[in-house]
Amino acid sequence: MSTSTQAPATKLAFLAQLEQKLKGMPESEIATAISYYDEYLSDAGPENEAKALAQLGSPAEVAAGIMGDYVHADATSDNKTVVGGLNNIWVVIIGIFAAPIALPMALAIIALIFSLLMAALSVVFSFFVTAAALVLAGLAYLGVGFFTMATSFATGLLTVGIGLVAMAIGSALLIVFIWALRQIINGVAVLGAKLLQRWNNRNTGREVAS
């Protein structure tokens, strides 16, 4: 695109550059275009070649005209080549316009899923910490309680009781924690498998369609 806008000096140079610029089109289209301009410049005659080249303009411009019309014709014809009703050019245009939206959107969705996962994990983890703390505190109360029993039996008994209650609640929470963790791991695994399957289906489906 940033190559010189000056017309090439010779027919051969023009044709070579034109062929370069037409890359991406079907071979037959390129060949037809090249032979047309080859013939055109030959018909202009050697004495008019420079003038004809100047009038044609840069190979990039000529190529743009050819490609633009080719795509347009392809898009407006309702026959052959194009796969469905929606044709190449629209897919490209929609793709270009959607890219700035789709990409950040995909990132946002990934971030959202990740943060939800993290939130769930942290709730579960806090359960675990609470449970563990209760069990440990219960143990401590139990120990202190036994010691206190020597001096004051009633206070010691109360402390031992509190410790036992704390340990009971703590272990109950631990059970809940283990259960929740199992559910989350299962859920993530199932979700992941489903997504993977859908992805595979879509890919194979696309291959079949094209």
Add this chain to the structure above:
Amino acid sequence: MFQLGSSLLDGCVLAVLAREDAYGYNLTQDIKEVISVSESTLYPVLRRLQKDEMLTTYDQPHSGRNRRYYRITDAGRERLGQTQTAWTDFKTDVDTLLIEGGKKADSSDIIKANNTEVDADIQKGGDST
């Protein structure tokens, strides 16, 4: 000041070819003699008309190489007729407005209707028979 849209350009090329078969260079020169078009606009037009079967090509040897001639088909003649009719109507309407300042009360509607007709022609490419 004015530029030919693709359906008018198609029509002009078909009209020149309706007179006689031509090859790329002399066709371009014939058209350029009358109206200024860029040298590179004709090839896409020819290619499109060929794909739409408005014209066919044949090669003839000329001084050690081949020259590709373009010949109008029956479908091309039919299309040319349609373009000529549409153009005549359009021209009348533009004259009504541009030259006479719009005598008819409903001339703008007619212009609109004709514009959509021309647009439709562009959209359809070569499908109309």
